[in-house]
Amino acid sequence: MPYFRITLLRSAIGLPARTTGVLHALGLKKRMTTVYQPVSRDIAGMIMKVKELVDVQEVEERRTKAEMKELRRPDPGFYIEKRASAAP
Amino acid sequence: MFGLFRPSSPLSGGLLWKRPWRMSSPQKLRHRLRLRAVDSVVATVDAALTRQGLVTKNVERWKNEMPTEAEMLPKDKYTMFDRKERRYRKGVHKLPKWTRVSQRLNPPGF
Numbered sequence: 001m002p003y004f005r006i007t008l009l010r011s012a013i014g015l016p017a018r019t020t021g022v023l024h025a026l027g028l029k030k031r032m033t034t035v036y037q038p039v040s041r042d043i044a045g046m047i048m049k050v051k052e053l054v055d056v057q058e059v060e061e062r063r064t065k066a067e068m069k070e071l072r073r074p075d076p077g078f079y080i081e082k083r084a085s086a087a088p
Numbered sequence: 089m090f091g092l093f094r095p096s097s098p099l100s101g102g103l104l105w106k107r108p109w110r111m112s113s114p115q116k117l118r119h120r121l122r123l124r125a126v127d128s129v130v131a132t133v134d135a136a137l138t139r140q141g142l143v144t145k146n147v148e149r150w151k152n153e154m155p156t157e158a159e160m161l162p163k164d165k166y167t168m169f170d171r172k173e174r175r176y177r178k179g180v181h182k183l184p185k186w187t188r189v190s191q192r193l194n195p196p197g198f
Contacts, residue, residue: 002136010188039136041144048146051129052122052188058136 003036003062004043010053022049036062111166111181119165119180119187123157126190154192169194 008028012019026046027035037043039058047056063071111119134147157165163177168191170178176198183191 002139004133004136014185015188039140039142041137041142044133044137044142044144045146047129047133048144048150051126052190054129055125056129056132058132
């Protein structure tokens with residue numbers, strides 16, 4: 001099932017209150033938050049209301065917050081050959 | 089006339105915060121990038137809906153009425169109609185919240 005991956009890039013400070021309302025309805029409360037919403041006509045209409053503020057991609061799967069954080073984790077730069085507890 | 093105490097507007101008049109009458113070229117570049125970002129959002133939404141076989145009035149209306157960044161004339165990109173200005177045009181950066189609102193169309197003939 002396809003989803004819209006919506007990221008809030010620009011804040012709605014100073015814009016009409018309805019704009020903030022649309023962002024809240026989409027689940028966007030802070031800048032740089034990402035939400036996944038199903039591809040539907042009503043979600044498309046909401047995106048069109050805030051199209052200047054968000055980045056939108058179409059994706060096949062939705063990710064949880066923990067999965068998104070795991071994707072951002074950098075490469076640690078080392079790997080464990082042997083645990084100290086396992087050493088003779 | 090030159091140097092630190094030259095008579096410029098902020099020095100002779102005190103505090104002066106004015107928006108220049110025209111946009112600088114980096115400002116115009118960033119404005120074009122913002123226009124393109126909005127175009128890409130609309131294109132993404134439209135492609136996703138088309139794949140599902142859905143049609144939305146809002147998206148269709150935008151596609152029919154609004155020019156894309158590439159289709160817009162420089163005159164319409166960087167200036168907008170204002171009935172109170174000389175020659176009926178002012179810089180689009182004079183529009184309140186201009187980096188977060190869409191201002192693409194102007195009255196025909198102006």
